[in-house]
Amino acid sequence: MRSLEDRFGDLLEELRLLPRDAKTFNRIVEIRRKLVQLDEELRTTVPAGDHHDELTKLSREARTKMIRAYGLAVTDRDAARAAAARKRHALEHPTTVLDAAPAVHTSFNAVPRRHRIERGYSR
DSSP: OOOOOHHOOOOOOHHHOOOOTTTTHEEHHHHHHHHHHHHHHHHHHHHHSSSHHHHHHHHHHHHHHHHHHHHEEEHHHHHHHHHHHHHHHHHHHHOSTTSOOOOOOOOOOSSSSHHHHTTTTTO
């Protein structure tokens, strides 16, 4: 059986190599499950001491990287869902520019622009 150091190292490497896309979320859930198992094994099998402290540092590093990757994965997943919803909405509710009413020009001046032009006023 491989040592805990090797398995924590593999987990850290796997977190480092994760792609940044919407499909990463499921991989993060699997990595979290592995990390919980490794933490449980660390807690139950390794006696307190220097070796335990080093493994705890690796565990904390893996947990920190997993939390960051999880946050990014949730953001990417939500962005992909929102983009799909916008696309679906655009397909369900098509708009045509030709049928749209012309934009109404609003002026905040006391004398509307049209009247200024008719009367030969300049600003």
